[in-house]
Amino acid sequence: QWAETYARLIVPQGTLIVLLYPLIRRGQTPPYRVTMAECEVYLKRYFVLVRVDPNCRCTEGHEGNELMSVWKRL
Secondary structure, three states, X not given: OHHHHHHHHOOOOOEEEEEEOOOOOOOOOOOOOOOHHHXXXXXXXXXXXXXXXXXXXXXXXXXXXXXXXXXXXX
8 A cells, every 4th residue: 555655646757765674584573574575566566666776875783684776656
């Protein structure tokens, strides 16, 4: 449902920047692990993936556990 909401809010050809965190599971409590594949399942209906940046400037202590992606609204 979140992908549909972003699709309504972002104009055609508009940009959505997504920061995925955490990529690595650490226990049974939130925040829960999220993957790029999961993100694509929901967004590909409304957006096209433009770029993935595995080396984005991370929050200290989150190195290797964050991923930034850029999407263009269809």
